[in-house]
Amino acid sequence: MRHLISASFAFVLPILLALPVNAFETRATSAFIIDQTTGTVLLSKNADEMLPPASMSKLMTLYIAFEAIRDGRLSLAEKLPVSKHAMSYGGSTMFLDTTDRVTVEDLIRGIIVLSGNDACAVIAEALSPDGTEAGFARYMTRRAQQLGMTNSTFSNSNGWPQAGHRMSMRDLALLANLLISDFPSFYPLFSEREFKFDGRAPQNTRNRNPLLTLGIGADGLKTGHTSEAGYGLVGSAKQNERRIIFVISGLQSANARAEEAESVVNWAFRQFAVKPVAKAGTMVASADVWMGRDQTVPLVPLKDVSMLMPIATIDGDVKAEVIYNGPITAPIAKDQQIAELVISPPGLPETRIPLVAGNAVPTGGFMSRVTTVAQILLTQLNQAPVAPVEQGS
Template sequence: MTAAITALPHRAAAFVAALAFALTCAAALPATAQGFETEARAAYVVDHGTGQVLLAHNADVPLPPASMSKLMTLLMTFEALQEGRLTLETRLPVSEHAMSFGGSTMFLNTSDRPTVEDLIRGVIIVSGNDASVALAEALSPDGTEEGFARIATERARELGMNQTTIRNGSGWPTAGHVMSMRDLGILAEEIITAHPEYYDYFAETEFDYENRSPANRFNRNPLLGMGIGADGLKTGHTQEAGYGLVGSAMQGGRRITFVITGLPSAAARAREAERITSWALRQFVEREVVEAGTEMARAPVFMGAAADVGLAPASDLALLLPAVGEPALSAEVSYISPVIAPVAEGAELGTLRVTLGEGQDAVEHVIPLVATGTVAEGGMLTRLGTAARAVLYELIGPPPVPITAGG
């Protein structure tokens, strides 16, 4: 754990010193989850409440997503419902193109007019390629799957999914159709948080459109029904991609979302999904690391009745930390120096920046620092002394600044 203090110049001089202070946290493993080994080719785990990334393994590598990319088709369907461009009762046509898909299907034909709700269930529960393409064509500005792919890729960029290129609405193996595990995590979080009214569909376990496919009516998500809080989202499998799952689970008010891919079998996918869920929900605890009112530093006061004033966080800060180990935690105090008198108690004078983790997956929290007391303007002697020091400063330069360090 490291800590530092930076005092930004009020005029021209810069004052920088190291501050050693203890954050009130228990020892914890680094947020990069050292020591946790996954069998997946790539994996990503995030905690919803804190936004902390608990695991990132090849998370930014664009890979074939298989049917997990159907989540993009679903998100855009939910957005169209929210905007009133579709309703759950809207009946949609089934094109020859949509009907032509093999693999997992609802067994639609061109005479069918399924409702949007039928198609949503067909995508989520039976992973219907035909249902996905029917929705994609309905959402497309030109009625084609290619047109949908263009707007879906644009929407992905708006969400920050920078390693995603959509080529179709179903995840059918197509050159250049790729998504990273982090991008799929972003997509899942958007569905869960922005469209909770439709999220219950992901927990449904059976759907058989007009009794056409009794054998293909079951949801493939292996975690549903295990009693571990799992309630979504989508499996995927192709020969190139291997077996994958975008999953989410909630226990005790905490929700995590994970993405895994490249497993060799459905059984391996189920084992790894359960293992990651258990680890993410049980091996991390929320701890208070900053307490409001605790003095973190003292700032020099210019022309004040006191030489300095204490700085303390305006609010508490709790972080999600692994249960054992040493935290990858750093903190920095910043303020304008010197502070000009008078100073009112509670006045905001700086910031405390606390960072958990390292690199792209680091989570940063910024808390205002406020004065712990009142400092009035100094009297005549204070002003004369300040003027004298200013003259000496101009003649012989600034006094040396002591540097101390600690951890």
């Protein structure tokens, strides 16, 4: 039988009185905000819709380039040739031409800081299974699927408007998280504010990320803009021990993007905080035991548990319940997982915390079993429906 019991533990009560925060009203047409430290989704708006990602999709090209460097298939000092196809790109470029041979390091910096469409194509042709950017785009799509980005398809390496080039905001956030987690040695490049490549593009030397100069912990990752996609940003910021990752898209101007991105960061850090919820080994509740020496077993977490909680106090309490299928049949081993603590902060997804037996419960002796059976029979008798008394006419 599935049991639901309220969690009643004194040290949690001050937290459980934390009340819900107002939902963030973003001007972006699509958005996804996640607290990377705890994995808590703070906001999701049209997050799984496949949309034109513009230059934000350059992050996928960078991820594949970083993999190639890590695996020894590419080196930072290696110089790559520039094809006519790569040179043909307009928009934001490094102004490369076919006489150039450019180091991989410069190309990567050119993609991150200058958003170079031509630099992406050079990397793509170098790593493509068939030597073409189209072949690289097909590989990008397969690799994205392998990494869990199920709402992403690529037609080129740089986000140039093209049919079939689509990503969801959730996928972009997942990609940002992978870049931060898988390649920490490369990640500082995303906070580089200026890159003067060969002095040939003085009008395109500065990183377009509007948050890098604000002193709010922002350190990445990539802006994007086309007439179809609007203005977007894949951003990340870290304050103290917390990091957030966010994606916004569909803003109407660069100024609107800058204002919205700053508002997202301030909201995410000011309206939520990580709070202790349960201490390792401290009883949260107890579960009924069947045929055991003891009639109940304490339920405890194996390790200290903290959660992201809303700070604002408006309406409603955080809901906490313990769920288990019981009674639990003895014998029960100490630290055996037998229940879950389910905590549902208002406006945030529920969190499930495994609970284990706080002590061992061996099988009971003969009298213990007789007592258990007797208790069940009495319970069944007390719960049996009473037959109606017939009245005479």
